[in-house]
Amino acid sequence: METTNGSLNRKLRMALVGGGQGSFIGRVHATAAVLDNRAALVAGALSSNPERAKASAPAYDIAESRAYTSYQEMIDKEKSLPVDQRIDFVSVATPNHTHFEIAKAAADAGFNVICDKPMTFDFAQAEELVKSVEKSGVVFAVSHNYTGNPLVRQAREMIQGGELGEIQAIRANYIQGWLRTAIEAEDQKQAAWRTDPSKSGAAGAFGDIGTHAYNLGRYITGLIPEEISCNLKTFVEGRKLDDYGHAVIRYSNGALGTVTASQISHGRENDAFIEVDGTEGSLQWRQEEPNVMIVRKNGSPHQMYTRDPNAPFMNEMGAAACRLPAGHPEGFFEAFANVYRFAYDAMVARAAGESFETKDTIYPNVYDGAEGMYFIQQCVASSADNGAWLPMKYENARS
Numbered sequence: 001m002e003t004t005n006g007s008l009n010r011k012l013r014m015a016l017v018g019g020g021q022g023s024f025i026g027r028v029h030a031t032a033a034v035l036d037n038r039a040a041l042v043a044g045a046l047s048s049n050p051e052r053a054k055a056s057a058p059a060y061d062i063a064e065s066r067a068y069t070s071y072q073e074m075i076d077k078e079k080s081l082p083v084d085q086r087i088d089f090v091s092v093a094t095p096n097h098t099h100f101e102i103a104k105a106a107a108d109a110g111f112n113v114i115c116d117k118p119m120t121f122d123f124a125q126a127e128e129l130v131k132s133v134e135k136s137g138v139v140f141a142v143s144h145n146y147t148g149n150p151l152v153r154q155a156r157e158m159i160q161g162g163e164l165g166e167i168q169a170i171r172a173n174y175i176q177g178w179l180r181t182a183i184e185a186e187d188q189k190q191a192a193w194r195t196d197p198s199k200s201g202a203a204g205a206f207g208d209i210g211t212h213a214y215n216l217g218r219y220i221t222g223l224i225p226e227e228i229s230c231n232l233k234t235f236v237e238g239r240k241l242d243d244y245g246h247a248v249i250r251y252s253n254g255a256l257g258t259v260t261a262s263q264i265s266h267g268r269e270n271d272a273f274i275e276v277d278g279t280e281g282s283l284q285w286r287q288e289e290p291n292v293m294i295v296r297k298n299g300s301p302h303q304m305y306t307r308d309p310n311a312p313f314m315n316e317m318g319a320a321a322c323r324l325p326a327g328h329p330e331g332f333f334e335a336f337a338n339v340y341r342f343a344y345d346a347m348v349a350r351a352a353g354e355s356f357e358t359k360d361t362i363y364p365n366v367y368d369g370a371e372g373m374y375f376i377q378q379c380v381a382s383s384a385d386n387g388a389w390l391p392m393k394y395e396n397a398r399s
């Protein structure tokens with residue numbers, strides 16, 4: 001008989017940092033984490049405001065005794081609990097400038113981590129975090145959740161298996177319109193910290209959503225970048241960080257890639273969109289219609305792949321990421337849950353004292369997170385130098 005989490009035979013115990021009243025992504029983490037009945041949310045430090053941290057706990061069914069007023073208190077107290085009660089992992093869903101201290105404290109204490117993107121405030125912090133994770137041996141995933149879509153994984157296996165031939169071009173976009181006006185000045189919370197360089201980091205749109213687009217291209221194709229040239233722009237008057245930009249990437253195999261990120265395009269919602277051109281075919285996928293992928297070959301009718309776990313055209317990675325039969329739409333939550341699901345396999349292996357993959361993982365990991373921070377650093381530096389070509393090969397990158 002199959003048991004929950006195999007040899008572990010119990011649910012993993014989760015702690016959430018962030019996700020307090022009025023926030024966005026913490027609730028998504030909490031929902032995605034339990035979708036497969038493999039984890040339970042038992043503890044949290046839910047807000048930067050201690051009263052709100054406590055007040056937010058009942059809505060997550062977190063017991064009063066484990067609703068902490070800070071992440072430091074949470075890690076100290078959880079560490080001292082008996083092994084059969086203490087948390088297994090910490091999910092970090094706070095603004096960017098706090099990720100490093102929280103994720104590092106959790107990893108140093110031996111807790112596994114699921115951290116939101118961009119992984120840290122800057123690349124130097126990311127390199128330090130990589131060292132902490134290597135030293136402690138914890139499982140570390142970064143919620144580049146678009147990689148969890150079944151058809152993204154299908155595309156990855158098709159492309160890396162050579163079905164599109166040699167890959168020559170990648171166009172990855174993430175287009176939004178919600179920051180078309182300076183809503184940060186009206187005290188819109190999510191806009192306020194995202195446009196504040198002391199909280200968001202060196203980039204605005206490029207850090208917030210450009211990193212998702214870049215990661216998607218890397219994840220799907222596996223191509224190794226060599227150099228990058230970038231132009232960032234702030235179109236909304238008074239804003240301190242970019243709200244629009246383009247980057248061009250030269251890959252080591254001779255391919256060219258572009259990343260475009262916008263937060264100022266009227267009417268655009270969350271249009272993460274990727275196209276890949278190979279010598280034998282091209283492919284496109286769009287997160288606003290995640291259950292469809294188009295593959296094209298000159299001279300043949302366009303092929304529309306739907307997400308169908310039982311269809312013979314689905315490959316192993318694509319099918320393994322599905323939960324529902326074809327035609328019942330899967331979306332944001334399910335893709336997010338796939339980052340968790342495959343990280344759970346590693347957490348279970350770690351708990352059993354078994355070895356597990358850390359670099360070429362199915363889920364985005366600490367090395368991918370660090371590469372994202374390198375991407376931000378090089379884009380900002382290139383843009384400041386009139387689009388100069390700068391190195392983009394991260395030494396610890398997945399292959």
Ligand SMILES: NC(=O)c1ccc[n+]([C@@H]2O[C@H](COP(=O)([O-])OP(=O)(O)OC[C@H]3O[C@@H](n4cnc5c(N)ncnc54)[C@H](O)[C@@H]3O)[C@@H](O)[C@H]2O)c1
Pocket residue numbers: 017018019020021022023024025026045046047048049070071093094095096098116117118143144145189190193208
């Ligand atoms: N993967 C995705 O698709 C996705 C989507 C949205 C946001 N994000 C990322 O998630 C993070 C949070 O974004 P958001 O939009 O949910 O922000 P938000 O402003 O809506 O929520 C942030 C929450 O963190 C809390 N917080 C801040 N500092 C804290 C601390 N030191 N300890 C405990 N709690 C603290 C705040 O009180 C709030 O509850 C950001 O890094 C963002 O880039 C990722």
